[in-house]
Amino acid sequence: MRIADYTNQTHPRVAVDAVLFSIAEGALKALLVKIKKGPFAGRWAFPGGLVQVGESLDDAARRELYEKTGVQDLYLEQLYTFGDAQRDPTAHTVAVAYFALVPDPGRTLHSGDKYADIGWFPVRQLPQLAYDHNAMAAYALQRLQAKLGYTNIVYSLLPREFTLAEIQEIYEVIVDRKLDRRNFRRKILALGLLKPLPKTRRGAHRPATLYTFTRRSPMNVEVL
Amino acid sequence: MRIADYTNQTHPRVAVDAVLFSIAEGALKALLVKIKKGPFAGRWAFPGGLVQVGESLDDAARRELYEKTGVQDLYLEQLYTFGDAQRDPTAHTVAVAYFALVPDPGRTLHSGDKYADIGWFPVRQLPQLAYDHNAMAAYALQRLQAKLGYTNIVYSLLPREFTLAEIQEIYEVIVDRKLDRRNFRRKILALGLLKPLPKTRRGAHRPATLYTFTRRSPMNVEVL
DNA sequence: GCAAAAGTGTTGAGATTACACCCATGC
DNA sequence: GCATGGGTGTAATCTCAACACTTTTGC
Numbered sequence: 001m002r003i004a005d006y007t008n009q010t011h012p013r014v015a016v017d018a019v020l021f022s023i024a025e026g027a028l029k030a031l032l033v034k035i036k037k038g039p040f041a042g043r044w045a046f047p048g049g050l051v052q053v054g055e056s057l058d059d060a061a062r063r064e065l066y067e068k069t070g071v072q073d074l075y076l077e078q079l080y081t082f083g084d085a086q087r088d089p090t091a092h093t094v095a096v097a098y099f100a101l102v103p104d105p106g107r108t109l110h111s112g113d114k115y116a117d118i119g120w121f122p123v124r125q126l127p128q129l130a131y132d133h134n135a136m137a138a139y140a141l142q143r144l145q146a147k148l149g150y151t152n153i154v155y156s157l158l159p160r161e162f163t164l165a166e167i168q169e170i171y172e173v174i175v176d177r178k179l180d181r182r183n184f185r186r187k188i189l190a191l192g193l194l195k196p197l198p199k200t201r202r203g204a205h206r207p208a209t210l211y212t213f214t215r216r217s218p219m220n221v222e223v224l
Numbered sequence: 225m226r227i228a229d230y231t232n233q234t235h236p237r238v239a240v241d242a243v244l245f246s247i248a249e250g251a252l253k254a255l256l257v258k259i260k261k262g263p264f265a266g267r268w269a270f271p272g273g274l275v276q277v278g279e280s281l282d283d284a285a286r287r288e289l290y291e292k293t294g295v296q297d298l299y300l301e302q303l304y305t306f307g308d309a310q311r312d313p314t315a316h317t318v319a320v321a322y323f324a325l326v327p328d329p330g331r332t333l334h335s336g337d338k339y340a341d342i343g344w345f346p347v348r349q350l351p352q353l354a355y356d357h358n359a360m361a362a363y364a365l366q367r368l369q370a371k372l373g374y375t376n377i378v379y380s381l382l383p384r385e386f387t388l389a390e391i392q393e394i395y396e397v398i399v400d401r402k403l404d405r406r407n408f409r410r411k412i413l414a415l416g417l418l419k420p421l422p423k424t425r426r427g428a429h430r431p432a433t434l435y436t437f438t439r440r441s442p443m444n445v446e447v448l
Numbered sequence: 449g450c451a452a453a454a455g456t457g458t459t460g461a462g463a464t465t466a467c468a469c470c471c472a473t474g475c
Numbered sequence: 476g477c478a479t480g481g482g483t484g485t486a487a488t489c490t491c492a493a494c495a496c497t498t499t500t501g502c
Binding site: 010011012013014050051052053054055056057058078080081083084085091092094096 | 302305316
Binding site: 180182183187202203204205206207 | 491498
């Protein structure tokens with residue numbers, strides 16, 4: 001990354017920040033990185049970086065997350081653009097925030113040279129973050145909850161094969177309330193997006209039928 | 225406006241564009257300006273401009289629209305940020321699009337020095353616009369239609385006093401279908417946001433009771 | 449055989465839709 | 476007095492929420 005003197009700039013800089021969510025250990029987690037330098041050194045924040053000329057915003061967000069997680073096919077959508085003049089004390093920086101989803105991240109994380117540390121944090125107990133990233137987190141969570149209700153994006157939080165209990169748990173963890181099992185199953189199956197597989201997941205108790213999505217692309221459907 | 229050489233820039237510029245809607249002559253209109261210079265000279269576009277250091281995005285959008293229309297209290301919300309590297313052939317420019325609403329604009333418009341012309345255009349028959357502004361228009365219309373259904377933002381398209389027929393017409397024009405008069409009235413009144421006034425609007429036929437909003441601030445309600 | 453998760457239907461309440469006639473005014 | 480838009484109620488349908496017992500497995 002190039003270091004430059006922005007004090008004489010006449011225009012704001014453009015950065016991209018990515019709020020990456022996942023479900024792990026029965027809780028909703030977000031990916032945070034620890035900042036090395038500047039006024040927020042030592043604080044946690046969402047990963048991000050300046051946009052280069054010729055690079056699209058989506059590409060910048062995707063690149064940023066790929067560097068950290070090694071995940072290529074994640075769900076990614078633009079969230080909101082934060083442009084308050086004081087949000088970055090160093091120089092006026094407009095941050096285009098993205099919102100991303102991945103299935104349970106078993107893989108290893110790479111903090112890279114830029115950050116001191118990296119990790120998954122439970123979304124409902126985030127520490128005090130750098131910049132306006134706590135507001136960003138709140139906004140992203142709100143968007144996630146809303147979109148879960150009227151789209152099929154859960155698919156991006158699930159592995160290829162899953163049980164109905166697992167998909168229901170994701171809904172419960174994200175919208176933060178218990179759902180009626182019978183009503184939920186009826187509704188989710190009525191969408192016609194799930195195909196039962198001729199296999200079961202064997203565990204400690206009665207085996208559960210495994211399902212898979214017929215389409216893994218975003219669309220609007222009435223789920224909740 | 226300062227003219228500068230951006231060819232050696234290492235970072236994209238930031239601009240704000242505003243899609244301003246209003247209802248006039250029974251149709252949904254958008255405000256367009258005619259561009260004077262550059263590769264899009266002669267084309268219509270949404271009004272916009274570069275963001276200055278120290279200026280927030282919301283302020284920049286508000287300023288832009290105030291210069292053109294003289295309207296101070298409009299409904300304004302961020303829409304989407306367009307960041308494709310090729311969207312502006314002159315230099316990579318990230319455009320933060322805003323979406324705004326005003327009641328029927330009887331007032332005069334000011335094209336200013338920057339633009340060759342200014343005017344209201346029916347949203348469903350826009351000409352070919354500069355940049356990616358046709359996509360911007362489509363996105364804004366979609367947002368408007370959706371928000372009309374689950375918020376009370378109609379208030380920002382109506383004058384202080386209005387009849388139920390007038391508010392219904394706005395819904396019909398925007399969502400582009402006829403609504404049942406009795407069902408619509410029942411539902412909109414059930415929200416408790418409208419107060420009947422002890423006056424009527426006298427016209428060619430039976431006078432209609434005038435209503436006013438009890439609160440003119442955005443909130444979520446189930447309208448449609 | 450017992451503990452634990454998987455699987456399955458029905459009923460009542462509330463919401464949504466469809467639909468037709470009388471009323472008040474201006475001309 | 477007639478043309479025009481304003482104003483009003485009900486019945487049928489659909490959707491949503493609440494609720495409990497049987498089944499299959501591992502140990």
